[in-house]
Amino acid sequence: MTIASVYAEFAAREARGVSPTYERLTQAISEDARVLALLETVPPPQRQPNLLLGVVRLLGGPVDDASAFHDFSISHWPAIEAHLRTRATQTNEPGRCALLLPVLAALPQPLALLEVGASAGLCLYPDRYSYRYGTDELGSGEPTLDCSLTGAEPPTNLPEIVWRAGLDLNPLQVTDPADVAWLEALIWPEHHHRRERLRAAIAIAAQDPPMLVRGDLVDDLPGLAAQAPAGATLVIYHTSVLYQVPADRRRAFADLARTLPGHRISVEAPHVVPFRDLPPAPDQASHNVLALDDVPLAWTRGHGQAMAWFA
Missing domain, CATH: 3.40.50 (Rossmann fold)
Structure with missing residues (x-):
C-alpha cells in the first residue's frame, strides 16, 4: 500500500464514526503531497497515522485543522522526524x-x-x-x-x-x-x-x-x-x-x-x-x-x- 492509501484507509475504516477530527485530518494527509513526501524519509513502520498524530500532539501541534497541521508539520519536521524514529504507538488502552x-x-x-x-x-x-x-x-x-x-x-x-x-x-x-x-x-x-x-x-x-x-x-x-x-x-x-x-x-x-x-x-x-x-x-x-x-x-x-x- 502507498502511504496515501494507508491514511485514506485509516480515515475510512478506523476513524470514521469514532473520531471526526482524525477522519478529516487523515483524509487530508492522504492528499497532501508535501507531508507524504516527508513521511517517505522515515522507515515504513514509523509512517503510521497514530504515530504521526500522537507525535504532533505531543509537540503541541494542531490536529483540528488540516491547513494548520500541514504548516506545523513542515516547519517542525526535524523534531517530528526525531520522535517518529524513536517512538512507537504504545497506546496502552x-x-x-x-x-x-x-x-x-x-x-x-x-x-x-x-x-x-x-x-x-x-x-x-x-x-x-x-x-x-x-x-x-x-x-x-x-x-x-x-x-x-x-x-x-x-x-x-x-x-x-x-x-x-x-x-x-x-x-x-x-x-x-x-x-x-x-x-x-x-x-x-x-x-x-x-x-x-x-x-x-x-x-x-x-x-x-x-x-x-x-x-x-x-x-x-x-x-x-x-x-x-x-x-x-x-x-x-x-x-x-x-x-x-x-x-x-x-x-x-x-x-x-x-x-x-x-x-x-x-x-x-x-x-x-x-x-x-x-x-x-x-x-x-x-x-x-x-x-x-x-x-x-x-x-x-x-x-x-x-x-x-x-x-
Missing part, C-alpha cells in the same frame, strides 16, 4: 481488558499474566477494574470499562491474578510524567472518556507498579515466562501489538508461544494474525480478532468498545 475478561475469567484460576508489548502495563490489571456489558455490571473499582457484547453472555466473575509481568522493547513507567504525557498524546482528540479512564488506570497501577521487563518478544519471552509461579495458569497475551513486528518475528513468536505452558490470548488484526474461514465482520469498520490458543472467538473493536462473539 485499559478498555481492551473488557475484551480479555471473558477468556481470562473462564481459564483455570489463579492466573499468572504475561503481556507482550505491555507499554506501561495498564492491561495487566483486569482484576482491578469494573466492567459494563450493556446492562450487566461487574466489579466495583474505577475505571469502568464499557463494552458492547453480542453473541455471548457476559462474564460473571473477575479473574484471580497472583502474578503479572510485561515485556516490551521500550516499557513506559506510570510514575514518569514524560511517559504519561506520551500515553495521553495517543488518546484521540474527542475521546475524553478514554483520557479519564487512562488516568484512573494509571492511578491504580501507580499504587502497585507492574514488573515490566525491557526485551524482545522472542529472545526474552522464555526467561520471563519461567518466573511465573508454580500452581498458576500462565497466560501470555498481546493486543494490537504484532502489526509493529516483522512477519518473520511474528511467526517465530507464535511458534515459541506454542511451546510454553499455559495459554495464549491474541487480539490482533486478521491480516496480522490470520485465520481461515472467519465469519464476516459485523460492519465495514476496522476489527481485530480475539483468539485463544490459535482458535478465533470474536470480532473486536480497537479500543475495547465492542465485541461480537462468533465461537
Whole structure:
C-alpha cells in the first residue's frame, strides 16, 4: 500500500464514526503531497497515522485543522522526524481488558499474566477494574470499562491474578510524567472518556507498579515466562501489538508461544494474525480478532468498545 492509501484507509475504516477530527485530518494527509513526501524519509513502520498524530500532539501541534497541521508539520519536521524514529504507538488502552475478561475469567484460576508489548502495563490489571456489558455490571473499582457484547453472555466473575509481568522493547513507567504525557498524546482528540479512564488506570497501577521487563518478544519471552509461579495458569497475551513486528518475528513468536505452558490470548488484526474461514465482520469498520490458543472467538473493536462473539 502507498502511504496515501494507508491514511485514506485509516480515515475510512478506523476513524470514521469514532473520531471526526482524525477522519478529516487523515483524509487530508492522504492528499497532501508535501507531508507524504516527508513521511517517505522515515522507515515504513514509523509512517503510521497514530504515530504521526500522537507525535504532533505531543509537540503541541494542531490536529483540528488540516491547513494548520500541514504548516506545523513542515516547519517542525526535524523534531517530528526525531520522535517518529524513536517512538512507537504504545497506546496502552485499559478498555481492551473488557475484551480479555471473558477468556481470562473462564481459564483455570489463579492466573499468572504475561503481556507482550505491555507499554506501561495498564492491561495487566483486569482484576482491578469494573466492567459494563450493556446492562450487566461487574466489579466495583474505577475505571469502568464499557463494552458492547453480542453473541455471548457476559462474564460473571473477575479473574484471580497472583502474578503479572510485561515485556516490551521500550516499557513506559506510570510514575514518569514524560511517559504519561506520551500515553495521553495517543488518546484521540474527542475521546475524553478514554483520557479519564487512562488516568484512573494509571492511578491504580501507580499504587502497585507492574514488573515490566525491557526485551524482545522472542529472545526474552522464555526467561520471563519461567518466573511465573508454580500452581498458576500462565497466560501470555498481546493486543494490537504484532502489526509493529516483522512477519518473520511474528511467526517465530507464535511458534515459541506454542511451546510454553499455559495459554495464549491474541487480539490482533486478521491480516496480522490470520485465520481461515472467519465469519464476516459485523460492519465495514476496522476489527481485530480475539483468539485463544490459535482458535478465533470474536470480532473486536480497537479500543475495547465492542465485541461480537462468533465461537
